Amino acid sequence: MDRTLTLHRQEAADALLKPETQRLLAPFVQQPMTAHEAAEMLGMETNALLYPIKRLTALGLLEVTEHRRRAGRPMKVYRATAQVYFVPFASTSEVTLASYLGAAEEQVSAFMRHQMEHLLLQHHQDWGLRFVPGPTGQLHARLALNAETDLDLQPETAVMLNFVHPYLQLDHQDALNLQQEVLEVFQRYTQIRGAQRYVWRLGLLPVVNPDVQI
Incomplete structure (x- = not known):
């Protein structure tokens, strides 16, 4: 033990x-x-x-x-x-639970940002953020090449998924099913021992405070 x-x-x-x-x-x-x-x-x-x-x-x-x-x-x-x-x-000396969780996750977030920066600079020298309205009118940032074109990392040249979908509407059982299916896929791929290291970060949470927007 x-x-x-x-x-x-x-x-x-x-x-x-x-x-x-x-x-x-x-x-x-x-x-x-x-x-x-x-x-x-x-x-x-x-x-x-x-x-x-x-x-x-x-x-x-x-x-x-x-x-x-x-x-x-x-x-x-x-x-x-x-x-x-x-x-x-x-x-801890953290005043709020949010700051406590933020401190614990900062290492992973910093690592993800560093890897994403390296990948973007490797494949695209010219890119930026395109802010577009979501279903409720909130603006959301997307990686883009210009005002009209989202950044497209071709599957044959690069692997990078990093997105947030804040308006997924599911019943509780559907959310449980989605969670189980994703975990099953993850478990299957952890059995592979390939040449390249990847980091996989996932999150699925019910929105319990709709007043806080992303």
Whole structure:
């Protein structure tokens, strides 16, 4: 069973919400290792990792498991204090649940933006955003080549899906069926081991507050 830890200390909870903390902690979750071994995995200089390790240890996210003997001073071996961390909203300094969720998702959003930027610049040097009215009159942004033409990444040259459909009208059972079908497709494709890495981000939510528009 995975070792779990609930973070009640605000400083530790806030730290773990930050993408950089998650990145630095990840090697130690996999297995115990020295600062030098973790630095190699992270592509960093060992000296640059020493202070973050000291801070993560002080926050209770890392612990020393052993001292390896060597010529000179023994080397400390660190591991994460858990394999699974739980950060309660109440333990953070976030004022609203929305900001809490935003902090947790920022790493994924930033990663998606970076990959999309690279893909767009690779295939189209000239593009922008075309704002068009939706069913309720709200303006929605679309990637476009000009005022009349949406950006079209040809399937034979590029793979990129990134869109929001805010006006899908479904009964509850239809929404459940859609969710199940999408998950089945996802599970089928996770069995494939191809040459290119892809990121897949999905979201399906009922609109419970129609006063908030996108």
